[in-house]
Amino acid sequence: MPGSGKTTLGRALAEHLGVPFLDLDAEIVARAGQVVSAIFLQHGEAYFRQLEADTLREIAAQAGPLVLATGGGTPCFHHNLTVLKNSGVTVWLDVPVAVLTARLAAAAETNSRPLLATSGPSEKWLHETLSIRTQFYQQAQLRCPADACTAAAVAAQLAAAGIALG
């Protein structure tokens, strides 16, 4: 979900594991030459979802281990969850709406997320969206609850499950 800590944890996990980190939204922005909000505004969500699906498939086809922070909606469109499952270990950052709301509000206050400051997801949107998306998120191989979303905790889950990267 937006604000669940994908970028923060993803970067830390990549460092912990000694592999590169990629952020799918950032890759989409680099390809499109436009920020995500501008892609949505100018071309609409369907266009963004196609770009997201295409970019994901390009990354999945790359050789070499990496940690990928997806967008919040990525696993819910264009059979992307199958692509993710077939190419790596999937991790669900299971963070309650109350925590997401507090984090997103704090981030908007610092103005680091100008879009959220004006039209970011409301608590209502977060509730409705999480309830629709849970069916996808819960298919992740690993689940990391909000209070245990650390790189070391995920690495320990990977080790306990006998999953080696490479």
Ligand SMILES: Nc1ncnc2c1ncn2[C@@H]1O[C@H](COP(=O)(O)OP(=O)(O)OP(=O)(O)O)[C@@H](O)[C@H]1O
């Ligand atoms: N485990 C955590 N505990 C407390 N705060 C956290 C944690 N992880 C991330 N945060 C904070 O929550 C906010 C959102 O984190 P982050 O940007 O990593 O989330 P995201 O899932 O990548 O968001 P987005 O959907 O915008 O890409 C940031 O202000 C970050 O500092």
Ligand SMILES: O=C(O)C1=C[C@@H](O)[C@@H](O)[C@H](O)C1
């Ligand atoms: O949750 C979502 O649907 C999204 C999350 C962002 O990471 C972006 O991928 C985009 O804004 C859509």
Ligand SMILES: [Mg+2]
């Ligand atoms: Mg992020």
